[in-house]
Amino acid sequence: MTITPLNPVAKQDGSTKKQVKKQTATAELDVKPAEQPDERLSAEERLSYARTVDRYLVHRESLGEVFLTDLQPIDRDSYAAAAQLPRSHAYYGDHLLRPNTYDPVLLLEACRQATLAGAHLFFEVPADHKFILTHLSVSLTQPRWITVGQSPFPLAMRVTVVDRKEREGRVTGVDSAIELSMDGTVLGRATVGLRFKTPTSYLSLRLNNRDGVALPSSAAHPPRLLGTPVAPHLVGRANPDNVVLVDAHTDGDTARARLRIPADHPSMFDHAQDHLPGMVLAEAARQLALLTVLDARGVSAVKAFPTALEVIFSSFGELEEDTTLTAELGDRSAPGPEEQLCYTQGGVLDLAELHDDGHPPAGGADLLPVRIDVQQGEKQLCVFTVTMKRIQAAPPAPGR
Structure with a gap:
C-alpha cells in the first residue's frame, strides 16, 4: 500500500496546508493491479521504501525531515511501518562517535512519525488535531547493527497499540509499543504516548496552563x-x-x-x-x-x-x-x-x-x-x- 494525499488533484493545483489539514487523513491504494503486493507476505515484508509519506501525516513542514515511507495494517491494534534513515544529515548525522552510528534520537523520531501517521490513517484522528507527547522510550538490544554503511538503512517498525483512549466515539489518545528491526533482525524496542486535541480544546488547555496569557x-x-x-x-x-x-x-x-x-x-x-x-x-x-x-x-x-x-x-x-x-x-x-x-x-x-x-x-x-x-x-x-x-x-x- 502506498500512502497518497486524500485529494491529489487539489495538491497538484497548489492547495495550501490549511486546505489539506481540513481533511481527515486517510489512505488509499495507488498501485496497478499487476503491482499488488503478495498477500502471502507478512506486513513487514510488504513495506515499501520507495518514497516518503505525505509530510502532513507526520506533522512536518520540510520534506527533508520526513523519514517514514510506508504503513501496512496488521490487525485492529497493530500495523507495520517503514522508515529510511539518512546516512548524512546536518542534525541527526552530526556526531563524533566512531564508527559512525545512527542516532537513537533519530530512531525515536522515526517512531514518533510512525505513531502519528498511524493515528491519522488507522484510527481516524483528524489531520488538524494537535498532538501532545506523554512519554517516549527507546532501548537498543542490538546496537551493533545500526552503524552507518554504504546503503540506506531500511528500518522496520511493528507498532502495537497497547492502550487506546476514546471519547464520544473518537480516538483521543494512543499508547504504542514498537519493535524495531532491520531485515528481520530485532534491534530494540520503543514506546510512544500521544494524546490528541481539537484546535479549540488545545488552545483552551494551553491558556489554562498559562493563566490566560496569550500563546x-x-x-x-x-x-x-x-x-x-x-x-x-x-x-x-x-x-x-x-x-x-x-x-x-x-x-x-x-x-x-x-x-x-x-x-x-x-x-x-x-x-x-x-x-x-x-x-x-x-x-x-x-x-x-x-x-x-x-x-x-x-x-x-x-x-x-x-x-x-x-x-x-x-x-x-x-x-x-x-x-x-x-x-x-x-x-x-x-x-x-x-x-x-x-x-x-x-x-x-x-x-x-x-x-x-x-x-x-x-x-x-x-x-x-x-x-x-x-x-x-x-x-x-x-x-x-x-x-x-x-x-x-x-x-x-x-x-x-
Whole structure:
C-alpha cells in the first residue's frame, strides 16, 4: 500500500496546508493491479521504501525531515511501518562517535512519525488535531547493527497499540509499543504516548496552563544567545548550531546546565511551536548525559553511545521561561573479562549485545545510567533516564 494525499488533484493545483489539514487523513491504494503486493507476505515484508509519506501525516513542514515511507495494517491494534534513515544529515548525522552510528534520537523520531501517521490513517484522528507527547522510550538490544554503511538503512517498525483512549466515539489518545528491526533482525524496542486535541480544546488547555496569557511562537523567539555555550566536542557535536546547553557546571557525579532554545534550527524547530518540543528536551538530556559521563568517568563523546533513553512528560515547557537540567550519574555495571568485538559496515564496534530489557548479560557491558531532571522554576517538566555505553573502536580487520 502506498500512502497518497486524500485529494491529489487539489495538491497538484497548489492547495495550501490549511486546505489539506481540513481533511481527515486517510489512505488509499495507488498501485496497478499487476503491482499488488503478495498477500502471502507478512506486513513487514510488504513495506515499501520507495518514497516518503505525505509530510502532513507526520506533522512536518520540510520534506527533508520526513523519514517514514510506508504503513501496512496488521490487525485492529497493530500495523507495520517503514522508515529510511539518512546516512548524512546536518542534525541527526552530526556526531563524533566512531564508527559512525545512527542516532537513537533519530530512531525515536522515526517512531514518533510512525505513531502519528498511524493515528491519522488507522484510527481516524483528524489531520488538524494537535498532538501532545506523554512519554517516549527507546532501548537498543542490538546496537551493533545500526552503524552507518554504504546503503540506506531500511528500518522496520511493528507498532502495537497497547492502550487506546476514546471519547464520544473518537480516538483521543494512543499508547504504542514498537519493535524495531532491520531485515528481520530485532534491534530494540520503543514506546510512544500521544494524546490528541481539537484546535479549540488545545488552545483552551494551553491558556489554562498559562493563566490566560496569550500563546507565544518560536518564530518570534529572540535569536540572541544568553549564556556561555558548551563546547560542541564535549557533547558529541561538531556543529555548534546543534548544541542546546549553556552555562554548564559539573561536580563529581552531577552536572547542571541551562537550555538554549534553538528556535531557528531547521530540524529541532521544523515549524513554529508555542512550547518546547519534547524532542528538543530529549536532545538536551542526551547532551547533558554525555557531559556527565565525561566529567565523572572520563568517557568522551567519541566513546559513549546512548543505548537507552526514556522520559515521562508532566508539564508543557514554556518558551519564555528559563529551563534548567540537572543530571546525576547512577551505579554502573562492571565490565566483564570478555567484551564482544563486532565487525560492522563501519569498522569494529565494541557494543556487547543486550537483553530485551536493555540490560547487559552477566559480566557484560559497562553501562552508565544518567538521570536528568528538567525544570522551569519550581515546575518539573519531565525526568529522563539516559543509559550510556562505553565503547571501544578498533581499526578494521585485515582483508575487510
